[in-house]
Amino acid sequence: MRVLLRRWNDCRPDLARAWLEIRRRNPALASPYFHPKFAEIIAQHRDNVEVAQISETGLGIDALFVFQRTENNVGVPVGHFLSDYHGLICAPGFRCDPHELLRRCKLTAFDFGQLPISDLSFSRFAEGTGPSLRIDLSDGFGSYSRSMRAVKSEQIKIRRIERDIGALRFAMHDDRESVLETLLRWKEEQYKRTGVINIFVHPWVARVLRDIYRTRLGDFAGVLSSLHAGDVLVAAHLGMRSTPILHHWFPAYEWSVKTYSPGLILLLKMLEHAPAAGLTLLDLGQGTPEWKTRFANAEQTIAYGSVERWSLRYVRRATRRAARAAIIAVGLEEPARRFYAHRAPRRA
Numbered sequence: 001m002r003v004l005l006r007r008w009n010d011c012r013p014d015l016a017r018a019w020l021e022i023r024r025r026n027p028a029l030a031s032p033y034f035h036p037k038f039a040e041i042i043a044q045h046r047d048n049v050e051v052a053q054i055s056e057t058g059l060g061i062d063a064l065f066v067f068q069r070t071e072n073n074v075g076v077p078v079g080h081f082l083s084d085y086h087g088l089i090c091a092p093g094f095r096c097d098p099h100e101l102l103r104r105c106k107l108t109a110f111d112f113g114q115l116p117i118s119d120l121s122f123s124r125f126a127e128g129t130g131p132s133l134r135i136d137l138s139d140g141f142g143s144y145s146r147s148m149r150a151v152k153s154e155q156i157k158i159r160r161i162e163r164d165i166g167a168l169r170f171a172m173h174d175d176r177e178s179v180l181e182t183l184l185r186w187k188e189e190q191y192k193r194t195g196v197i198n199i200f201v202h203p204w205v206a207r208v209l210r211d212i213y214r215t216r217l218g219d220f221a222g223v224l225s226s227l228h229a230g231d232v233l234v235a236a237h238l239g240m241r242s243t244p245i246l247h248h249w250f251p252a253y254e255w256s257v258k259t260y261s262p263g264l265i266l267l268l269k270m271l272e273h274a275p276a277a278g279l280t281l282l283d284l285g286q287g288t289p290e291w292k293t294r295f296a297n298a299e300q301t302i303a304y305g306s307v308e309r310w311s312l313r314y315v316r317r318a319t320r321r322a323a324r325a326a327i328i329a330v331g332l333e334e335p336a337r338r339f340y341a342h343r344a345p346r347r348a
Contacts (some may be wrong), residue, residue, distance in 0.1 A: 001096055003104035004053040008043040008066075011051055016040075020063045025091050027120040031283060032242035033085040037220040039066050039078045041211045045204040049078055052105050054088075054096060063090035065101060067110065075102070075110040081199060082208065084247065084285040085132075085302070086112055087119035095120040095276065098307040109308040114286050117301050126303035133296035135282040141272050150294040154261065154268050155276040160262040162295040166230020172277050174226040174236070180213050183224070186252035193255075212240060219243055227266040229257070235266035242281040246270075264291060271295075 016036040023029045032038060043049040052065040060254075065088055077086030088094065100119050102110060110122070114132065117123045137144055140207040145151040162168055167169060184206055191198040199205050213222040220242050227235040233254035239246050253262040284292045286302060 002055045005105055006051055008049040022089050028116045030245055031085045032240035032247055035220045035242050042079050045207050058146045063088050063094050075107045085114050087115045102309055111306045113304045115303045117303050123303050125305050125307045127302045127305035129301050131299040132286050132302045133284040133292045134298040136298040137274055154264050157261050161229050169228040169240045171226045172273045174224045179226050183252050225270050225320045235262035246279045247283045
């Protein structure tokens with residue numbers, strides 16, 4: 001195995017073409033997170049994005065390993081906590097030795113949280129697996145709505161909000177940046193209200209989201225959906241699409257009208273209009289909150305874990321993982337998350 005490691009900004013222009021060709025041959029890489037444009041936008045705002053070109057024979061590119069190098073030479077997926085999917089960019093069936101790959105990249109570890117199990121290299125080091133829920137609209141919205149009881153219950157709320165506030169007005173993609181700024185403000189307020197770690201303390205996060213929103217390529221684009229009741233903006237969502245997949249990413253709503261479930265009404269409107277926009281799959285990502293399980297009709301399995309080379313840091317990380325597993329086992333994960341969100345240092 002030959003590995004050529006480069007910083008993203010030192011890569012040749014033909015890298016994206018090779019990436020897209022590999023992606024075309026592997027359906028498991030259809031998510032917009034596996035599009036080179038996502039990595040390019042991240043690299044415009046983070047200077048630690050690197051790419052390892054992997055070749056089994058020394059001729060051509062058989063796979064790409066894209067990551068961000070953090071302190072102590074630990075690798076994280078490109079986009080870090082903004083990334084819902086990650087893994088090798090490779091053809092189906094490709095396999096390499098991750099320990100050797102880390103050695104060639106001068107990494108002590110690589111952490112992954114949402115890895116498709118079709119990644120034969122890193123999935124061998126998974127500590128566990130879980131579902132990533134989806135909404136399959138390949139048979140059209142009508143067929144989907146008839147099979148899902150959740151759709152009917154939300155339609156009742158549509159009548160209520162129209163009666164009390166005003167007629168609904170929906171845009172699959174809203175080209176007003178003022179709507180995006182309102183969404184970002186709502187989302188930050190939600191983080192503070194719920195005690196979740198506020199990712200917007202890192203200024204680069206909002207810059208990345210604005211750039212994705214402004215990107216309109218044929219096979220990659222930001223999608224800002226909005227919902228008004230009368231003249232009031234009640235919900236918005238920023239996602240990414242890579243035809244025919246739309247990834248559900250940053251939803252938020254006006255807190256004062258929460259009793260009408262505007263976020264779920266927006267979701268329903270997105271599903272209704274998705275087929276006309278050429279979208280047949282809404283990927284809800286990791287996690288199984290109640291609202292996702294109500295609307296999902298499909299899923300894929302993802303893996304989480306870490307590949308590590310032996311070091312003193314490995315011992316510390318293994319101890320920390322064992323402590324985290326113990327916290328989860330006794331049902332204290334949510335209080336621990338809230339405590340950490342309150343005490344976490346504001347590090348970039």
